[in-house]
Amino acid sequence: MTQAPVAPAPAAPGPSAPAPAALAPAALAPTMAGWPELVEAVTRCTVCAELAAGRTRVVPGVYPPGADVLLIGEAPGAQEDLSGVPFVGKAGHVLDTLLAAAGLPRERIAVANVLKCRPPGNRKPKRAEMAACTPWLDRQLEVIDPVLVVTLGGTAAEWALGSGTKIASARTAIHPFRGRSLLVTYHPSAAVRFGPNGAPMRALREDLTTAARLAERLRGERLRAGRTRAGRTRAGR
Numbered sequence: 219m220t221q222a223p224v225a226p227a228p229a230a231p232g233p234s235a236p237a238p239a240a241l242a243p244a245a246l247a248p249t250m251a252g253w254p255e256l257v258e259a260v261t262r263c264t265v266c267a268e269l270a271a272g273r274t275r276v277v278p279g280v281y282p283p284g285a286d287v288l289l290i291g292e293a294p295g296a297q298e299d300l301s302g303v304p305f306v307g308k309a310g311h312v313l314d315t316l317l318a319a320a321g322l323p324r325e326r327i328a329v330a331n332v333l334k335c336r337p338p339g340n341r342k343p344k345r346a347e348m349a350a351c352t353p354w355l356d357r358q359l360e361v362i363d364p365v366l367v368v369t370l371g372g373t374a375a376e377w378a379l380g381s382g383t384k385i386a387s388a389r390t391a392i393h394p395f396r397g398r399s400l401l402v403t404y405h406p407s408a409a410v411r412f413g414p415n416g417a418p419m420r421a422l423r424e425d426l427t428t429a430a431r432l433a434e435r436l437r438g439e440r441l442r443a444g445r446t447r448a449g450r451t452r453a454g455r
Contacts (some may be wrong), residue, residue, distance in 0.1 A: 268336035279330030293333035371405030
């Protein structure tokens with residue numbers, strides 16, 4: 219009796235490619251071509267185990283079409299953690315009011331945070347968390363390509379300008395930042411904490427007015443530079 223041939227045992231599966239969520243942001247973020255893809259990758263990130271375990275929602279940020287000013291805050295708070303949208307609590311209401319008064323409506327403003335997940339108890343972000351999350355913000359900056367960056371609060375100022383940056387002194391200058399201009403000001407939560415007559419509220423109002431004027435000038439400069447490059451291209455054909 220002829221024995222039926224025995225099928226070979228299936229080969230053991232090789233190591234599978236890591237899911238995008240398992241990749242370090244430094245490796246994954248630069249590969250994101252546009253904003254929707256970047257947001258999707260950020261929402262899957264679990265690199266900071268403590269933050270991933272305690273969060274309700276990731277808060278990637280917002281980027282309305284045509285926005286050319288980027289506000290950078292510290293990290294989501296309780297309301298942002300619930301909604302997935304930055305600056306929606308009391309501080310967000312103050313920010314909206316001051317932006318509108320300065321001539322910078324939110325529909326022209328992109329907003330992101332140094333951290334995309336709420337730290338437990340709203341504690342200050344740890345340096346390791348900031349370092350892990352920085353590639354996401356770096357790529358957001360590249361995708362948005364703003365004419366002006368405005369940091370809100372000490373953590374964002376230190377992210378941009380280095381450890382030890384003090385808002386009181388840094389807010390008096392326009393800083394060069396990766397081929398762009400950058401302004402430093404207080405976080406709207408400080409304006410809420412010190413009240414409508416406090417120094418942070420006055421400074422934030424002044425600085426956002428300055429930001430609106432500066433952004434208008436920078437838009438014009440970018441437009442003229444684009445026209446000049448286009449003219450040279452046509453002349454060289």
